[in-house]
Amino acid sequence: MRFDHVGIATRDAATLADLFADLLDTPVAHEETFDGMRVVFLELDDGGYFELLEPESDGTIADYLDREGPGIHHVALATDDLPGALDRARELGVDLVDEEPRPGAWGHEVAFLHPRSTAGVLVELVEQ
Incomplete structure (x- = not known):
């Protein structure tokens, strides 16, 4: 296995994508709306990504933000x-x-x- 991304x-x-793009001098590689979230991937030099997760409706990420901030x-491998x-x-x-694989962002x-x-x-x- 190898590092793939960290989900934030x-x-x-x-706003966070703009900050990381400037701070890390890295491009946005992919954006989509998936499973009630806005998902933005920023590509790192080693081939890994920062995945930014913004809720657009109630769900797992909205609950996480309410609970944890x-x-x-x-972390994804x-x-x-x-x-x-x-x-x-x-x-x-x-x-x-997940007992079985399921669809994820970016078609994975x-x-x-x-x-x-x-x-x-x-x-x-x-x-x-």
């Missing part, structure tokens, strides 16, 4: 075999948020590992 919850993706929401990665997590006793398949099994870190597995 925010109430204003446009803005900040890092999850890329895999070439998402079903295999989920099988491996099960073998190791890791609690899964994703699944999340529950933070209670990963030292409080919400881990997203991504197959591109």
Whole structure:
């Protein structure tokens, strides 16, 4: 597996995207509305991304922002075999948020590992 992105919850993706674009001298690589969120990806030099998540309706990110405030929401790792990665997590006793891959932003398949099994870190597995 390799680093793919860090997901950052925010109430204003446009302003944060402008800040990170200037601060990190990095372009916006992709924007979309997905699952009740505005999602903006900024591409880093190593091929990883900052993913900015702004809620457009009630849902997971809106709830997270109400509970925790803005900040890092999850860390994503890329895999070439998402079903295999989920099988491996099960073998190791890791609690899964998603038992099976599901559609994610940018047309990717994703699944999340529950933070209670990963030292409080919400881990997203991504197959591109």
